[in-house]
Amino acid sequence: MFKPDKDIHDLPRRSVSFKAGDVVIAEGDIAESVYMIESGWAIEYRLLDDGRRQILNFLVPGDHIGLQAISMKTASYSVCVVVDSRLQKMTPDSFLRALKKNPKLVECLWHTSMKDLSIAREQVVRLGRMSAIERIAHMLLEINARLKKSSGVNDNYVGIKIPQALLADALGLSVVHVSRTITKLQKLGLIRTGEKGIEILNYNEMSRLCGFEDNYLMDPDIQRVA
Amino acid sequence: MFKPDKDIHDLPRRSVSFKAGDVVIAEGDIAESVYMIESGWAIEYRLLDDGRRQILNFLVPGDHIGLQAISMKTASYSVCVVVDSRLQKMTPDSFLRALKKNPKLVECLWHTSMKDLSIAREQVVRLGRMSAIERIAHMLLEINARLKKSSGVNDNYVGIKIPQALLADALGLSVVHVSRTITKLQKLGLIRTGEKGIEILNYNEMSRLCGFEDNYLMDPDIQRVA
DNA sequence: CGTATTCTTGACCGTGCTCAAGTCCCGTGG
DNA sequence: CCACGGGACTTGAGCACGGTCAAGAATACG
Numbered sequence: 001m002f003k004p005d006k007d008i009h010d011l012p013r014r015s016v017s018f019k020a021g022d023v024v025i026a027e028g029d030i031a032e033s034v035y036m037i038e039s040g041w042a043i044e045y046r047l048l049d050d051g052r053r054q055i056l057n058f059l060v061p062g063d064h065i066g067l068q069a070i071s072m073k074t075a076s077y078s079v080c081v082v083v084d085s086r087l088q089k090m091t092p093d094s095f096l097r098a099l100k101k102n103p104k105l106v107e108c109l110w111h112t113s114m115k116d117l118s119i120a121r122e123q124v125v126r127l128g129r130m131s132a133i134e135r136i137a138h139m140l141l142e143i144n145a146r147l148k149k150s151s152g153v154n155d156n157y158v159g160i161k162i163p164q165a166l167l168a169d170a171l172g173l174s175v176v177h178v179s180r181t182i183t184k185l186q187k188l189g190l191i192r193t194g195e196k197g198i199e200i201l202n203y204n205e206m207s208r209l210c211g212f213e214d215n216y217l218m219d220p221d222i223q224r225v226a
Numbered sequence: 227m228f229k230p231d232k233d234i235h236d237l238p239r240r241s242v243s244f245k246a247g248d249v250v251i252a253e254g255d256i257a258e259s260v261y262m263i264e265s266g267w268a269i270e271y272r273l274l275d276d277g278r279r280q281i282l283n284f285l286v287p288g289d290h291i292g293l294q295a296i297s298m299k300t301a302s303y304s305v306c307v308v309v310d311s312r313l314q315k316m317t318p319d320s321f322l323r324a325l326k327k328n329p330k331l332v333e334c335l336w337h338t339s340m341k342d343l344s345i346a347r348e349q350v351v352r353l354g355r356m357s358a359i360e361r362i363a364h365m366l367l368e369i370n371a372r373l374k375k376s377s378g379v380n381d382n383y384v385g386i387k388i389p390q391a392l393l394a395d396a397l398g399l400s401v402v403h404v405s406r407t408i409t410k411l412q413k414l415g416l417i418r419t420g421e422k423g424i425e426i427l428n429y430n431e432m433s434r435l436c437g438f439e440d441n442y443l444m445d446p447d448i449q450r451v452a
Numbered sequence: 453c454g455t456a457t458t459c460t461t462g463a464c465c466g467t468g469c470t471c472a473a474g475t476c477c478c479g480t481g482g
Numbered sequence: 483c484c485a486c487g488g489g490a491c492t493t494g495a496g497c498a499c500g501g502t503c504a505a506g507a508a509t510a511c512g
Contacts, residue, residue, distance in 0.1 A: 046347075046351050048351075048355060048437055049437055052355045053355070054350060054351045054354040054355040056347050056350055056351075068340055068343060068344070071336065071337050071340040072340060072344065072444060073444060074441070076344055076347070076348075076441060076442040077347060103329030103332070103333075104329075106329065106332050106333045106336055107329075107332045109336055110297065110332055110335055110336040110339060111297050113336060113339045113340060113343060114294055114297040114298060114339060116343055117294060117339060117342055117343050117346060118294070118298065118302055120343060120346040120347055120350060121272070121282050121302070121303060121346055122302075123350050124280060124282055124346060124349050124350055124353060125272050125274075125280045125282075127350060127353035127354045127398060128280040128353045128395075128396075128397070128398035129274060129278045129279070129280040129395075129398060131499080131500095132499075132500070163457095163458070163459095164458075164459070165458080165459095169354075169355075170354075171354070172353060172354035172355060173500075173501090174500070174501050174502075175458090175459085176459095176460085176461090176500085176501075176502080176503095177499085177500055177501070178459095179458095179459060179460060179461085180460085180461085180500090181500095182459095183460080183461095211274055211275055215300070215302060216302045218298060218299060357467080357468095358467075358468070389489095389490070389491095390490075390491070391490080399468075399469090400468070400469055400470080401490090401491085402468085402469075402470080402471095402491095402492085402493090403467085403468050403469070405490095405491060405492060405493085406468090406492085406493085407468095408491095409492080409493095
């Protein structure tokens with residue numbers, strides 16, 4: 001089977017370090033480089049005038065940063081790494097040159113964007129029609145699924161330590177309520193929080209609780225267009 | 227300037243009629259045709275097991291239906307037309323043939339998808355961090371902006387009659403609360419509801435209320451990659 | 453060892469939900 | 483032409499989910 005990311009991975013790039021909290025792309029920036037996360041993790045977010053923050057997505061190793069900025073004139077949201085991270089940077093020049101030379105690369109980017117779109121839409125469902133406990137369970141299951149794909153390790157463990165303030169801003173909740181709800185999930189025996197992440201103790205019960213199905217994370221059907 | 231949709235518009239297609247309420251694509255369907263709305267309008271939505279519905283997006287003339295199904299194996303959401311509508315249908319065969327023959331078309335699709343992604347992300351911000359009145363104001367301004375672009379008519383009028391139940395399911399609110407909030411917007415002198423749509427009486431004040439900026443609806447910067 | 457950050461817990465409050473009744477409008481059939 | 487019925491909207495009353503404020507515990511860090 002055709003490997004979707006193959007062409008993207010052939011691009012010229014170099015590894016760059018970012019410190020926890022560093023902003024990689026800020027809202028309003030004109031398109032700069034495109035990155036791929038090698039290690040660490042990041043968030044995409046938007047800030048409202050009065051300081052409210054909405055996290056749009058968590059980015060884990062293998063995910064791309066700044067793809068949209070290639071297509072739109074300016075970035076409509078910011079991206080920052082949450083922990084010390086290593087990113088693979090593709091310079092805009094080499095990136096655009098490669099795009100022109102290799103039409104298949106554009107196809108690749110399209111598929112990557114489609115997956116992002118699926119993820120964004122699932123986030124809409126979470127925020128619009130799920131209760132607090134469902135939102136948190138669903139989010140944890142999504143991150144677990146995406147980490148599994150990127151690492152290849154098939155456990156029921158969310159191996160990144162996500163501050164509750166970030167979960168709150170991602171899920172449209174207050175920090176206090178996130179704390180209470182996570183406690184509730186623990187008392188239900190569904191998860192266990194630890195030093196380095198969260199363990200999912202009862203995957204089936206957890207999925208049932210929030211109606212989680214991972215098909216929206218499915219790899220694009222490359223063969224259709226390739 | 228390069229017209230983004232030019233190539234898409236050159237595809238072979240035929241006009242098809244749908245009656246109000248007809249489902250064009252159902253969740254779980256394997257990719258069928260791709261459509262473009264000629265007249266009328268539609269919604270993209272997901273249903274949860276217990277009947278809750280989340281509307282992901284409103285689709286107006288010029289918007290595409292089923293693009294994502296080309297890339298993913300099955301549709302992860304449904305689309306139905308809300309009023310009697312006319313859609314331009316591209317058969318999957320001719321569509322895929324055209325895709326293979328014309329690499330630029332894929333580029334076009336990518337940009338279209340990027341705009342969808344922008345819209346989905348703005349929907350996330352609405353649901354996650356805006357109050358009921360902000361959500362409604364913001365949604366109305368977005369639809370107004372998109373209708374302006376597709377029709378070319380530059381007025382402050384939302385010329386489609388959106389049932390409040392749909393606004394509720396789009397904005398994560400109850401029908402009752404949508405009713406109350408629209409009443410409030412009218413009492414504030416910001417909008418006026420009518421037979422065939424909603425008039426925006428005070429565009430500036432309305433934008434200020436919800437922090438609406440239309441830059442996320444900006445056309446993709448095609449020249450960058452073309 | 454002191455300070456800052458994150459998490460927890462309690463008490464109270466408010467936005468928005470639910471339930472319910474009533475109005476308005478329009479299409480349909482008697 | 484009017485009676486009926488259904489759908490969309492409105493309005494009121496009470497309630498609940500989740501927010502806010504505040505204080506304290508636990509943890510990390512310089």
